[in-house]
Amino acid sequence: MNDLVQKVKASFLEKFGRQPVLIASPGRINLIGEHTDYNEGFVLPGATDRAIILAVAPRKDDTCRFYACDFNQDFVTSLGHLERSDLHWPDYLQGVLSVFLQAGYKISGLDLAFGGNVPIGGGMSSSAAIEGGLAFALNYLYDLHLDLLTLARLARQAENDFVGVKCGIMDMFANLFGQTKRVIKLDCRSLEFEYYPFEWEKVRIVVSDSLVRRALATSEYNLRRQQCEAGVNLLQKHYPGIKSLRDVTFTRLVAYQTEFEPTVFKRCVYVIKENHRVELACEDLLRRDLVSFGQRMYESHLGLRDEYEVSCRELDLLVESAARLDGVYGSRMMGAGFGGCTISLVRSDAIKLFKEKVSADYRQATGKEPAIHVVRIEAGTRVIQE
Ligand code: GLA
Numbered sequence: 001m002n003d004l005v006q007k008v009k010a011s012f013l014e015k016f017g018r019q020p021v022l023i024a025s026p027g028r029i030n031l032i033g034e035h036t037d038y039n040e041g042f043v044l045p046g047a048t049d050r051a052i053i054l055a056v057a058p059r060k061d062d063t064c065r066f067y068a069c070d071f072n073q074d075f076v077t078s079l080g081h082l083e084r085s086d087l088h089w090p091d092y093l094q095g096v097l098s099v100f101l102q103a104g105y106k107i108s109g110l111d112l113a114f115g116g117n118v119p120i121g122g123g124m125s126s127s128a129a130i131e132g133g134l135a136f137a138l139n140y141l142y143d144l145h146l147d148l149l150t151l152a153r154l155a156r157q158a159e160n161d162f163v164g165v166k167c168g169i170m171d172m173f174a175n176l177f178g179q180t181k182r183v184i185k186l187d188c189r190s191l192e193f194e195y196y197p198f199e200w201e202k203v204r205i206v207v208s209d210s211l212v213r214r215a216l217a218t219s220e221y222n223l224r225r226q227q228c229e230a231g232v233n234l235l236q237k238h239y240p241g242i243k244s245l246r247d248v249t250f251t252r253l254v255a256y257q258t259e260f261e262p263t264v265f266k267r268c269v270y271v272i273k274e275n276h277r278v279e280l281a282c283e284d285l286l287r288r289d290l291v292s293f294g295q296r297m298y299e300s301h302l303g304l305r306d307e308y309e310v311s312c313r314e315l316d317l318l319v320e321s322a323a324r325l326d327g328v329y330g331s332r333m334m335g336a337g338f339g340g341c342t343i344s345l346v347r348s349d350a351i352k353l354f355k356e357k358v359s360a361d362y363r364q365a366t367g368k369e370p371a372i373h374v375v376r377i378e379a380g381t382r383v384i385q386e
Pocket of ligand 1: 168336
């Protein structure tokens with residue numbers, strides 16, 4: 001991490017010739033509870049030791065100069081001309097500036113350099129790390145006195161309205177509220193949350209990046225959202241009190257199965273079961289029963305593969321390969337899907353074998369090498385004091 005901070009800081013000094021404020025903004029993992037956040041359900045994420053480092057300094061005018069260290073690309077705009085760009089990465093930054101301006105917060109232009117070790121587009125939410133990081137930086141630099149929840153909401157709005165992905169709040173929430181060695185059980189309706197210790201001397205979290213990136217991820221993601229809404233609309237005719245799939249039990253859903261378009265029905269089945277799995281998985285954690293917890297991860301994966309249909313062959317291969325190994329408690333695809341990564345809970349003495357075997361299986365089946373990272377649960381977005 002320290003090397004990364006020095007690299008971003010050096011790039012900033014070289015480009016802009018003055019001292020920046022440095023912010024570390026982590027990528028997240030999610031143990032279980034996928035595609036439940038925008039259905040007002042439950043999730044269980046945490047911030048990690050993989051982070052985006054932002055070096056930022058305010059300017060006296062409205063100009064915004066950005067530098068992406070990892071792409072060696074510059075982008076210049078001004079607060080009055082925030083528009084989507086073909087480079088894509090500036091949109092996460094511009095989106096945040098745009099929602100802060102819309103909300104009426106007093107900010108100026110800025111110089112900013114950033115770089116990191118969160119796999120880009122890899123399911124650990126590098127985008128929320130950029131958005132949450134800049135929201136945090138603006139709050140700090142301009143003394144706006146906004147609380148973390150307001151920052152998470154603004155960061156989400158940037159992604160929803162400016163970038164155009166209708167995501168839920170999980171990623172930004174984990175990015176900002178993360179704590180060392182703890183995961184967050186978040187109720188995405190009330191936004192009440194509880195920290196659960198996630199500390200095991202002999203177990204590691206392994207993120208296996210398929211390196212597959214699918215362009216249709218955004219359109220399919222937004223389509224899943226619509227399908228869930230269609231399900232809620234249908235169910236509301238029978239249960240007028242419900243607001244989201246969160247309010248429906250499996251039995252109540254099945255009672256009206258014949259009225260459903262089959263695809264919409266499958267989507268609803270998945271969401272209702274996944275919400276229940278998060279609750280049960282949290283009980284497993286309290287009992288420190290990782291075997292049961294791991295089984296729920298496998299079940300979650302099957303649901304994402306067969307009912308929600310957001311997995312892909314490469315992610316399935318990674319999960320199947322992990323499941324064959326001794327010392328693996330559970331494994332599933334993580335994040336939006338259509339490529340990206342899997343998350344596995346692995347006994348520390350089995351990590352070496354995991355890397356060898358999963359890489360070999362993946363290579364044999366796809367001709368490609370996956371990127372396998374062992375990650376730690378760390379604190380959320382923060383200022384780095386040097
Ligand atoms: C992406 C979104 C999140 C969440 C997950 C799926 O990461 O940004 O809001 O919906 O997908 O659980």
